[in-house]
Amino acid sequence: MALLKRKFDAVIVGGGGSGLRAALQLSEAGLKCAVLSKVFPTRSHTVAAQGGIGASLGNMGEDNWLWHMYDTVKGSDYLGDQDAIEFMCRMAPQVVYELEHFGMPFDRNEDGTIYQRPFGGHSQNFGERPVQRSCCAADRTGHAMLHTLYQCNIRAQTQFFVEWMALDLILDQEGHVLGVTALEMETGDVIILQARATLFATGGAGRVYAASTNAFINTGDGLGMAARAGIPLEDMEFWQFHPTGVAGAGVLITEGVRGEGGYLLNKNGERFMERYAPTMKDLASRDVVARAVATEIKEGRGAGKDGDYILLKLDHLGPEVIEKRLPGIREIAKKFANVDPVTDPIPVVPTCHYQMGGIPTNYHGQVVVPKGENPETPVAGFYAAGECACCSIHGANRLGTNSLTDLLVFGKAAGDHMVQFLKENTNHKDLPKNAGEHTLARLARLENQKNGENVYTVATDMRKTMQAHCGVFRFPELLVDGVKKIREIAGRAKHTEIKDKSKVFNTARIEALELDNLIEVAVATLVSAEARKESRGAHDRADYHKRDDANWMKHTLYYNAVNRISYKPVHLKPLSVETFEPKARVY
Amino acid sequence: MTEMNRLRWNCRRGMLELDLVLTGFLDKHYPKLTGSQVKVFKELLDYPDTDLWDMIMARTEPADNTMKTVLQLIRAS
């Protein structure tokens, strides 16, 4: 059966910060650009970002891009590619000023310049003292950014396909990417969106974990589609855990609570952070606090009847401070934890927050894969940006506020490179005869499945397995066992069954298709984590306690389709400055 | 069924807080809403995430009485 086709110069899957920034470059260049999004673009997960955008504007004190670069390289635990990091830190001020000109309502200083907030991990003069580098719009930075970019795109006549879900990548014999198949939720129809260049900006896959701060839509669709098309996923063992997500719900309790004087207690009422970080205590960096919390729980000092959470105490601050300095926290605690923090502590656990790995790209946003001698051969016509891409800026650990910077810088860079590529490749290549067949076969399988398993059951087992076997701490036996378990679950995911076969807005079908993507991410994460025999950044192994630069300063590439791991070197050479040589990462 | 499916998808938001609250509301309270309340609920879903969240957290209060009632129910779910 031939599918209906629609042709564009460029197709962008994802209408979050990175997708919208890229689309703007293309539409403003006069190209016909389509943006697909599962939800209305301004409801993309970028809306949740509050902390701000990191850029060395130097509005609050001296700052420069080289210091920002140093912090990012160090934060990445030396797994970040230094050419890409230099590129990002140099471009950051420019993309922030552009956003200002697009109409972004940044907070201001009295002299009219953009106000900048302090944020963990950002420093002056190579780690000497903290610097205020985060540009924000009250606690609505992500929201303001999405609205600003969306309006610009409307003006530039970007064509939006809202409530459309891309299902599979289309490649030809030569491995060139020619577009995607996509499902229109409103009708249930599947069509081909043909393009001369395709960008994935589908965001993260945080929903692979049981405890996650991510919205339900973050199901790693771009990663799933890439993996099914034979493209490897890079550094998937690295996930950032936020130390304080509400136990059971995942909702984030901001670092600000500890900034204002809240602190963590174990079941004995002990302020345990004093043992782990005597100077910084509860304000130590995210990964340090997350590990401490996980250790307390693991060693039997967790609170609650199952001993599976830690307590965040803030009643000593008094109701006025809580209301005034921490707006919303009281409501969040009441709503999601059933406690009033004015009198009782909030139960929290380390919660999956950000995916450092993703689809391998270079700093132009081109998707790159090993071919022959070259570990980074561009896939013609294929780009990725934002949280779904691994560029690799964040390496083994992301600094707060660097993700929004990443979206703007690499969204724009990818858009620019696509414009160039489209100039050089003026004709649509012919679609292969079997284009879309793979998608139709997947849908037919789901439609006709008998005696299959419920999607929710399989997804829950996947999330529990990820949480138990590949969380904050990684133990050798648990990893080995986890790989076995997740493969079994991946097998079960091939036989999911849905009862509702209706066409219009069939959420059951959508969730089954999302599970197909999540499971690719889960398998890649566990296999890559089991294989990496060192501790680096967010990957902390009980049996290999130290970073091992001699053997492991390299990026993981996992090929889901053939279950094979390979590695590629980290780019230690920046574009114009000296390499930042690996040092121990102490704060 | 179709209507319910569409609403369920529209309760998928960019913020986890809203995902949790709205999905809970849909299962618990939505089936009992009156016609005018249903209409207002759909209007609420058209608000930007941050504005809707502010209303649910009672940081801002709409003028419309039906909307107030629906928000009460959302808060209670």
Ligand SMILES: Cc1cc2nc3c(=O)[nH]c(=O)nc-3n(C[C@H](O)[C@H](O)[C@H](O)COP(=O)(O)OP(=O)(O)OC[C@H]3O[C@@H](n4cnc5c(N)ncnc54)[C@H](O)[C@@H]3O)c2cc1C
């Ligand atoms: C609570 C929270 C707070 C955060 N705060 C900050 C912060 O202060 N600073 C910072 O730098 N970072 C922050 N982050 C991280 C940052 O928000 C994200 O990494 C970033 O917003 C991701 O943007 P994106 O453009 O890659 O994807 P998203 O904004 O997630 O957008 C993905 C888009 O892809 C679409 N999509 C996905 N799959 C498909 C498909 N199959 N078909 C069609 N469309 C699809 C979606 O509809 C959506 O439009 C925070 C994260 C969380 C969870």
